[in-house]
Amino acid sequence: MESERAAYAFLPQTPIKSTDAHLVEFSEAMRAVAKTLRQVAEGKAAAQAEAAEWKRKYELEKAVNAHKHHTVTKGCNNCDKDKLEQLASRLTLETASVDPTSCCGNHEICSRQILQDECPGTNKNSHDKIIGRKAQFKLSWGCNGDNNGQHKHDFVSFEKGDITTAERSNKQILLKWESPPQTVLFVTKPNSNSVHALCAEMVRWLKERNNINIFVEPRASKELVTEDSYFNFIQTWDNDEEMKTLHTKVDLIVTLGGDGTVLWAASLFKGPVPPVVAFYLGSLGFMTPFSSELYRECLDHVLKRPFGITLRSRLQCHVICDAAKNEVETEEPILVLNEVTIDRGMSSYLTYLECYCDSSFVTRVQGDGLIISTTSGSTAYSLAAGGSMVHPQVPGILFTPICPHSLSFRPLILPEYVTLRVQVPINSRGQAWASFDGKGRKQLGPGDALICSISPWPVPTACLVDSTTDFLRSIHEGLHWNLRKSQSFDGPPA
Numbered sequence: 001m002e003s004e005r006a007a008y009a010f011l012p013q014t015p016i017k018s019t020d021a022h023l024v025e026f027s028e029a030m031r032a033v034a035k036t037l038r039q040v041a042e043g044k045a046a047a048q049a050e051a052a053e054w055k056r057k058y059e060l061e062k063a064v065n066a067h068k069h070h071t072v073t074k075g076c077n078n079c080d081k082d083k084l085e086q087l088a089s090r091l092t093l094e095t096a097s098v099d100p101t102s103c104c105g106n107h108e109i110c111s112r113q114i115l116q117d118e119c120p121g122t123n124k125n126s127h128d129k130i131i132g133r134k135a136q137f138k139l140s141w142g143c144n145g146d147n148n149g150q151h152k153h154d155f156v157s158f159e160k161g162d163i164t165t166a167e168r169s170n171k172q173i174l175l176k177w178e179s180p181p182q183t184v185l186f187v188t189k190p191n192s193n194s195v196h197a198l199c200a201e202m203v204r205w206l207k208e209r210n211n212i213n214i215f216v217e218p219r220a221s222k223e224l225v226t227e228d229s230y231f232n233f234i235q236t237w238d239n240d241e242e243m244k245t246l247h248t249k250v251d252l253i254v255t256l257g258g259d260g261t262v263l264w265a266a267s268l269f270k271g272p273v274p275p276v277v278a279f280y281l282g283s284l285g286f287m288t289p290f291s292s293e294l295y296r297e298c299l300d301h302v303l304k305r306p307f308g309i310t311l312r313s314r315l316q317c318h319v320i321c322d323a324a325k326n327e328v329e330t331e332e333p334i335l336v337l338n339e340v341t342i343d344r345g346m347s348s349y350l351t352y353l354e355c356y357c358d359s360s361f362v363t364r365v366q367g368d369g370l371i372i373s374t375t376s377g378s379t380a381y382s383l384a385a386g387g388s389m390v391h392p393q394v395p396g397i398l399f400t401p402i403c404p405h406s407l408s409f410r411p412l413i414l415p416e417y418v419t420l421r422v423q424v425p426i427n428s429r430g431q432a433w434a435s436f437d438g439k440g441r442k443q444l445g446p447g448d449a450l451i452c453s454i455s456p457w458p459v460p461t462a463c464l465v466d467s468t469t470d471f472l473r474s475i476h477e478g479l480h481w482n483l484r485k486s487q488s489f490d491g492p493p494a
């Protein structure tokens with residue numbers, strides 16, 4: 001990197017005259033050296049990304065082994081180990097590729113395969129203690145609008161030389177409890193009296209009516225217990241290690257607030273996420289379909305009956321620092337539910353970013369920055385920057401520039417299976433800043449890169465009606481999408 005910088009610094013100082021063939025030749029040679037050095041740097045970033053991906057696979061493998069251990073001791077007799085391993089290594093949104101004969105058989109996925117997988121960093125002992133408490137559920141897929149419990153695969157037929165997709169893949173996903181949920185985690189917007197009062201009321205109701213175990217965040221737990229010793233039964237966690245085991249204890253998450261509270265709740269889970277029931281207070285959000293006024297009916301329903309879920313994909317992001325030189329990135333990935341943004345921060349220079357999709361060059365961004373968004377995030381910052389609104393169940397990654405200084409830079413939607421790499425070139429004039437769901441800014445200097453791909457851990461959010469109805473309702477009511485006064489009947493003849 002230093003040599004490349006030196007080469008660039010040297011170039012402008014070199015007096016090049018077209019008549020001086022030697023100097024021209026020397027200058028060309030220097031350019032070739034600089035180009036080679038850049039290719040080496042890019043190769044290194046790609047290798048680091050690959051290493052991070054291998055690390056993720058290794059951790060997933062470890063989780064599968066731990067899971068197999070638990071499965072044997074719990075006696076899940078009809079689980080086929082190979083199938084389970086296959087499934088766990090693919091615990092992604094690729095629901096269409098899940099083997100229908102695995103674990104619980106037929107056309108469903110059993111929660112034992114998803115939510116009890118050990119998360120990287122989980123304390124094994126505490127995991128062993130609480131595993132028996134999780135409620136079991138099954139996921140099933142409705143087809144052609146019916147909730148018939150079938151899980152259809154993408155079906156591409158090429159018999160007789162004709163390619164057809166006669167059957168489409170996953171329709172609305174239904175979650176059906178096999179044993180009653182026992183533990184609910186409340187995540188609440190801070191500094192709001194109405195949220196605090198509602199949380200206290202809902203906790204009391206759940207405890208007294210359904211004898212549900214309650215977890216709340218440490219801050220909210222302190223507030224409730226200080227206010228009334230009645231709430232002494234509430235559980236919480238003391239440190240990050242304990243927080244990492246939450247997914248093994250919690251059956252359902254209830255959020256009280258807006259979309260930001262759903263983002264916050266998702267950020268507490270670095271691995272599997274239990275189903276989220278998101279209540280709005282005041283106005284309907286894009287990810288919060290449930291009215292807090294009807295919480296009794298709604299909670300009764302989701303605790304006892306099957307309900308639709310939207311599997312919202314998340315992006316896993318790794319920052320690769322050139323300063324780390326030859327060290328392979330060891331940090332855990334940062335998971336985002338909306339988007340990762342790379343922008344110019346306080347800098348008044350244009351951001352200059354080089355973008356690659358797998359090994360293909362995509363483009364150079366020169367402007368205020370770039371948003372890499374999930375489809376759930378398509379109605380958030382990406383929308384404000386001119387990106388399309390995309391149904392949250394569509395498998396894709398949005399690539400949306402922010403104020404590009406170009407007349408032809410249109411937003412893209414890429415398939416969900418790609419890995420994106422955004423790199424600050426070594427000769428960039430300024431720094432860039434990455435932020436994750438609008439939080440946790442990280443500085444990216446020349447030579448640094450951000451790698452992101454779809455995480456195997458989506459956020460399942462409960463639907464009020466179904467994914468599509470809820471999505472359309474949110475853009476109609478939240479954005480007044482395409483609201484226009486109708487023309488009157490009278491007017492010039494057609």
Ligand SMILES: NC(=O)c1ccc[n+]([C@@H]2O[C@H](COP(=O)([O-])OP(=O)(O)OC[C@H]3O[C@@H](n4cnc5c(N)ncnc54)[C@H](O)[C@@H]3O)[C@@H](O)[C@H]2O)c1
Nearest residue numbers: 258259260285286338339376377379380381382384437438
């Ligand atoms: N110009 C913009 O539109 C802009 C700028 C910065 C951040 N944001 C968004 O804010 C998000 C962080 O939200 P916050 O609540 O913590 O911050 P916040 O309190 O600043 O609220 C941002 C707004 O974005 C809305 N929002 C969040 N997620 C959404 C989604 N998936 N679809 C539609 N609207 C959504 C929220 O309801 C809220 O009204 C970021 O992920 C980013 O998408 C938007």
Ligand SMILES: Nc1ncnc2c1ncn2[C@@H]1O[C@H](COP(=O)(O)OP(=O)(O)OP(=O)(O)O)[C@@H](O)[C@H]1O
Nearest residue numbers: 187188189190217257258259260261262263264285
């Ligand atoms: N449990 C929490 N702990 C800490 N911060 C939180 C928590 N829940 C929400 N926040 C933060 O509080 C802010 C506001 O939350 P939220 O978006 O839910 O409320 P809101 O602004 O009233 O919603 P909306 O904009 O949709 O009307 C967000 O930045 C969010 O990250």
